[in-house]
Amino acid sequence: MKRYSGFSLFANALSYHEKWQKVWRKPVPKKEYDVIIIGGGGHGLATAYYLAKMHGITNVAVIEKGYLGGGNTARNTTIIRSNYLWDEAAQLYELSLKLWEGLSQELNYNVMFSQRGVLNLGHTLQDMRDIERRVNANRLNGIDGEVVSPQRIKEIAPLINTSPNSRYPILGASWQPRGGTARHDAVAWGYARGADALGVDMIQQTEVTGIRRKDGAVVGVETTHGFIGARKVACVTAGNSGVVAAMAGLRLPVESRPLQALVSEPVKPCLDTVVMSNAVHGYVSQSDKGDLVIGAGVDSYNGYGQRGSFHVIEHTVQAICELFPAFSRVQMNRQWGGVVDTCPDACPIISKTSVEGLYFNCGWGTGGFKATPGSGFVFADTVANDRPHPLAKAFTVDRFNSGALIDEHGAAGVAH
Amino acid sequence: MLLIYCPHCLESREEEEFSYGGEAHIARPLDPENLSDEQWGDYLFFRKNPRGIHHEMWYHATGCRRYFNVTRNTLTYEILESYLVGTKPQITEVGV
Numbered sequence: 226m227k228r229y230s231g232f233s234l235f236a237n238a239l240s241y242h243e244k245w246q247k248v249w250r251k252p253v254p255k256k257e258y259d260v261i262i263i264g265g266g267g268h269g270l271a272t273a274y275y276l277a278k279m280h281g282i283t284n285v286a287v288i289e290k291g292y293l294g295g296g297n298t299a300r301n302t303t304i305i306r307s308n309y310l311w312d313e314a315a316q317l318y319e320l321s322l323k324l325w326e327g328l329s330q331e332l333n334y335n336v337m338f339s340q341r342g343v344l345n346l347g348h349t350l351q352d353m354r355d356i357e358r359r360v361n362a363n364r365l366n367g368i369d370g371e372v373v374s375p376q377r378i379k380e381i382a383p384l385i386n387t388s389p390n391s392r393y394p395i396l397g398a399s400w401q402p403r404g405g406t407a408r409h410d411a412v413a414w415g416y417a418r419g420a421d422a423l424g425v426d427m428i429q430q431t432e433v434t435g436i437r438r439k440d441g442a443v444v445g446v447e448t449t450h451g452f453i454g455a456r457k458v459a460c461v462t463a464g465n466s467g468v469v470a471a472m473a474g475l476r477l478p479v480e481s482r483p484l485q486a487l488v489s490e491p492v493k494p495c496l497d498t499v500v501m502s503n504a505v506h507g508y509v510s511q512s513d514k515g516d517l518v519i520g521a522g523v524d525s526y527n528g529y530g531q532r533g534s535f536h537v538i539e540h541t542v543q544a545i546c547e548l549f550p551a552f553s554r555v556q557m558n559r560q561w562g563g564v565v566d567t568c569p570d571a572c573p574i575i576s577k578t579s580v581e582g583l584y585f586n587c588g589w590g591t592g593g594f595k596a597t598p599g600s601g602f603v604f605a606d607t608v609a610n611d612r613p614h615p616l617a618k619a620f621t622v623d624r625f626n627s628g629a630l631i632d633e634h635g636a637a638g639v640a641h
Numbered sequence: 642m643l644l645i646y647c648p649h650c651l652e653s654r655e656e657e658e659f660s661y662g663g664e665a666h667i668a669r670p671l672d673p674e675n676l677s678d679e680q681w682g683d684y685l686f687f688r689k690n691p692r693g694i695h696h697e698m699w700y701h702a703t704g705c706r707r708y709f710n711v712t713r714n715t716l717t718y719e720i721l722e723s724y725l726v727g728t729k730p731q732i733t734e735v736g737v
Contacts, residue, residue, distance in 0.1 A: 467690035478686040481715075526661040529692045529716045535642050536657050569686045626682035 226422035228333050248414060249293075249421035254428050257454035258286045260608060261446055262461060263433050263469060265289025267298040267409075268586060268593065269461035270416035271601020272608070274332075277423035279602070280609035285425045286455075287417075288448060290432035294413025297463050300531075300563030301594040302486050302508065302520040304499050306343045306404035308370050309636040310359050313619035314572055315366045320616060321599025322403060328598060334415030336407050337513065341498045343404030344378060346548075348393040348504040355635055356399045363401075373400045382498055384549050392547060393505050406499060406510055412597055436473040442581035443473070459584045459608050464529065464564025466587035473580050478569055478625045479588045482523040483562035485533035487542075489555045491515030496549075505544035509552075516558060519545055523565060523591060533562035565590050570630040575604055575617040584608050585622065643713075646723040649705040662698030664688045665710045665726075692716055696730050699723075 227233065227246045237245055260276060262269045265287045276282045289295075305325055307318035329336050347353040356372055363370040375387040375395050387395050417427055428450075435447035436458060445454035462469045464481045492515050501508035508520045521541035524534050538560060546553040568574065568588035573596070575586050586604040589596060603614035613621060624630055643656035670676055670684055689695065695715045700708050712721040712730045721732045 465692070468692050476683075476687050477690070478682075478688065480688055480690050481692075526697065527690060527695060527715050528718060530718055534656065566690075625686040626678045628678075628682075 226333075226418065248418045249427050252426040252428065254286060254426065254431070254450065254453050255284075257445070257456075258426075259284040259455070260457045260459060261285070261453060261455035262287045262459045263446065264296075264461040264463070265293040265413075265417070265427060265429065266296050266461065266463065267294060267413045267416065267597040268463075268589070268600045268604070269459075270294070270413055270420060271597050272459060272461060272586065272604045273425045273601075274416045274420040274423070275602050275605035276609060277420055277425055280605060282609055283424035285420075286453065287420070287425060287427050288431050288433055288446065288453070289427070289429045292429050293417050293427060294410055297563040297565065297593065298409055298413045298597075300484075300486065300561055301409060302510065302518050303406045303409045303512075303594060304343065304404070304501070304508065304510065304520075305338070305407055305595040306401050306499075307368050307595070308343070308345070308359060308363050308399060308401045308404070309633055310362050311631050311633060312366060313616075313631050314633050314636070315363060315368060317599055317603065317616050317620070318596055319366065319368050320602065321596045324598035324602060325407065326403075328412075328415070332415035332419045334411060334418060336411045336415055338405065338407040339513075340403050340405040341510075342381070342400060342402045343499040343501065344373075344381060345399045346378070346395050346500065346502040346504070347397050347399075348395060348502065350396070352504055353396050356397065359636060360399050368401070369403050370399055370401045373398050382496060382500055384495055384551050385500065386548060386550055395548075404499065406512075409594060416601070433469065433472070436469070436580075436583065438473065438580060443583045455582075457582045457584065457608055459586065459604065461586045461604070463587065463589065463593065464566050466566045466585065470585065473578070473583055475578055475580065475583075477566075477574065477585065477587065477622065479566040479574070480527050481529055481564050481566050482526070483528050483530060483533035484523045484565045484591050485521040485538050485541075485560060485562045487519050487521070487538060487560040488512070488558045489517040489519070489552070490558050492517070492555060495551070500548065502544065502548065505547060507541040507544035507548070509545055509549070517552060517555060523567065529564050531562045531564060565593070567591065569625070571633040572631040573600070573620055574622050575600070575607060575613070576621040576623070577607070577611070577613070578622070643718065643720065645699060645711060645720060647701045647704060648709050648723045648725050649707045650701065654701075654704060658701060658703045659699045660702045662700050662708060665696040665698045694721070694732065694734060698726070
């Protein structure tokens with residue numbers, strides 16, 4: 226892999242930028258791999274990268290039915306934070322945030338990670354009690370955070386309406402300065418480039434149609450381009466996890482629902498942080514391009530259509546216009562949906578399964594993007610060593626039978 | 642926007658009048674005292690999540706305030722039938 230640098234940019238300018246190395250190869254699938262990862266989104270690519278980088282397992286293929294990073298990685302609102310309530314979740318998301326902080330250097334790829342801070346607004350007394358509890362829990366876990374007043378919120382985001390006369394007045398917020406946003410595509414591309422350089426094969430336009438097993442252990446996957454053998458298969462297929470699990474005769478406690486987002490036309494810089502609100506349900510940030518990136522909620526019912534219900538997005542736009550009256554004059558540019566796999570306790574499943582050599586990393590629901598690096602890191606470790614990474618121990622699928630749920634509906638309540 | 646037929650009101654109404662009740666036809670355990678952890682977990686948390694035909698409960702919240710069942714395709718969002726709780730669906734496969 227040729228490194229990107231100021232010098233390489235200058236050198237390639239001399240050949241009119243026509244001789245850049247391809248970012249990843251287009252390999253012909255081998256007959257067999259040590260590990261096959263199903264799903265070439267951010268989490269799958271991060272898993273492949275850390276398998277090769279941290280565990281020296283380079284005979285790996287990522288099998289993707291569409292193109293790399295074309296699913297939920299391309300559809301989220303790119304918000305990154307780690308202010309989760311419970312120790313298990315907080316530590317997992319904080320590991321992720323720490324990895325984000327060094328990711329551009331690590332991958333030699335600019336993921337445009339911008340620590341512009343995240344505000345989670347409170348509109349009721351109970352909101353504020355929950356926020357205080359969560360911020361205290363965060364600080365005990367070494368995660369930055371503070372409870373801020375409406376005056377301070379106004380200083381951070383001057384366009385916000387903090388009038389006590391509004392329909393849902395803002396009483397305060399939690400503020401995580403280390404939170405922020407990143408360029409979603411760049412994360413997938415950066416991990417793919419890094420993994421490719423370490424020998425991982427990216428196999429695109431190939432859909433897994435079956436998981437072949439023998440004596441209770443996995444032996445490979447059937448694909449639209451034939452059978453590919455594997456000693457281990459790691460599934461990272463987000464909204465389609467239930468479908469892939471069924472191929473191996475497994476059931477997962479996830480339900481797939483579309484989560485929507487929209488962007489406005491590009492406007493001049495007016496919001497240099499991320500604002501989220503559980504109570505009125507909306508979240509907004511401004512991309513480097515200038516468009517307001519607005520996220521809505523999940524549909525209340527199961528669905529695999531990548532669009533979502535109209536009234537959900539209508540509700541969110543109403544909330545955003547209530548919070549930012551100035552935005553009522555901004556025109557919408559486009560809207561889309563991604564299918565997320567929601568878990569009963571709003572926490573992911575990072576787990577071995579009853580099939581030997583088959584692993585699942587799913588159930589991230591509405592908040593998986595922020596966890597991309599950490600998810601890949603602990604999942605790679607889990608797959609490589611055939612036991613849960615210490616930080617993934619609490620996230621096995623067994624918790625739905627033991628009852629040891631990690632209820633993060635409070636911190637994950639706003640879909641993000 | 643789904644247009645859902647309520648078999649109680651005998652009318653098709655917009656989805657905002659309804660709320661979703663999740664998978665239909667889940668039998669409450671008859672002998673809850675003697676369930677294993679697996680059976681309890683299965684009853685509480687493990688749901689069918691098909692990419693296709695799904696039998697699900699809906700509640701007509703701003704109408705008759707009664708539950709009924711719907712057969713819907715989760716991929717195309719086509720609603721194939723509405724039927725009363727306690728009755729069996731007519732449609733169980735795509736294309737039937």
